[in-house]
Amino acid sequence: GAGVSQSPSNKVTEKGKDVELRCDPISGHTALYWYRQRLGQGLEFLIYFQGNSAPDKSGLPSDRFSAERTGESVSTLTIQRTQQEDSAVYLCASSSGTLGNEQFFGPGTRLTVL
């Protein structure tokens, strides 16, 4: 596809379960970002991948959160032992990594932890 895709679009899970969220970036984009957005709030940076460099994990809120990226393609965000405060929309974005690079966002995954 032409844009960033994310799956699933919605995920409802029980407290304590693990979840995996997937992001397919635009082909050729070296940079990939994950953000969390709580209802009515701005974007909260989680993690940043740029090419083959070590990812910037400075935004991950706890060790229950982790993310991987295979080369310059798919990324998976994993949340272990989910808590109710994890409920939010998780947005993925990719960019070309050049100066003034535009971030292209996916539609997000809405996570609800019961």
Added chain:
Amino acid sequence: TQLLEQSPQFLSIQEGENLTVYCNSSSVFSSLQWYRQEPGEGPVLLVTVVTGGEVKKLKRLTFQFGDARKDSSLHITAAQPGDTGLYLCAGERGAGNMLTFGGGTRLMVKP
């Protein structure tokens, strides 16, 4: 404290009014971007400013990058209900470096 501070956080105005949203930082940015996000969707880029003092216009929207490249403003003339949404500024400090987003300004334009 966020690297990029946006103000106001919320703004509710009547159709036809003018407004200005501010994005301020103590850091210098190589570029500054403005995004708009509508409910249920991801943010979409409106404009990128690169040169200090640069002014860009997009129909009724005017974007300005501060001379020192530390701040930016978005001015909307004669706001329309279709302008309703979350406006986000994002700064970049060098090519290939991570974009940093401000906290956003939630705008509601009432008919």
